[in-house]
Amino acid sequence: MNSYETLFILRPSLDEEAVKANVDKFKGIIEENGGEVETVDVWGKRKLAYPINKVNEGIYVLFNFKADSELPKELTRKFRIADEVIRDIIVKHEK
Template sequence: MRLYETIFILHPSLDEEAVKANIEKFKGVIENNGGQIENVDVWGRRKLAYEIAKVNEGHYTLVNFRADSELPKELDRVFRISDAVIRHIIINAEN
């Protein structure tokens, strides 16, 4: 199993309950596909470096996890179809 790191930004219009629900949803995708979550760091609402679709802020979350090489593809798919996610990135943290 490899060590991965993902950061995703949720839309600022979401309330705290919706933000928590989305974080739990993405953690569930990792755990239900054989991954092991090592750390979840919620950075909270921050200003974006640049405007994305007329949005200047977002809810940032960092997740470190271990998984096989297929899980990041599934997680990326889930991020892409979620309307709450503005931006996301998944990297192999071992390199």
Template sequence: MRKYETIFILQPSLDDEAVNANIEKFKGIIENGGGQIENVDLWGKRKLAYEIKKVNEGIYVLINFTADSDLPKELDRNFRIADSVIRHIIVNPEN
């Protein structure tokens, strides 16, 4: 098992309920894939460094987790197909 962290940015137009639903969705993907979540940190709405898809701000979420090397690929696939996610990154902080 390796340690990973992911930061994803959600659409700023989402209400609190939709934000929580998205967080639970991605937490579920990690847990169902055999990973263990260490920390979930909702940073809230922040201004983006540059405009993405004509949007100037987004809701930032950080998740630290441990998982096998196959899980980040599945998580990345789900981030890419989710309409509510503007940007995402998954890194192994040990490297």
């Protein structure tokens, strides 16, 4: 199993319950596919470096997890089809 870090940005119009629901949804995707979530860190609403689709703020969420090499592809696919996610990135930690 490899160590990964993912940071995704949710739409700023979401309330706390919707943010928690999205965090639980993506955490569930990792766990359902044999991954193990180590830490979940919700940074909250922050200003974006540049506007994305006329949006200037976003809710940042950081996950650290361990998984097989196929899981990041599936997680990226789920991020891309979720309307609530503005941007995402997954980085593999080298040993």
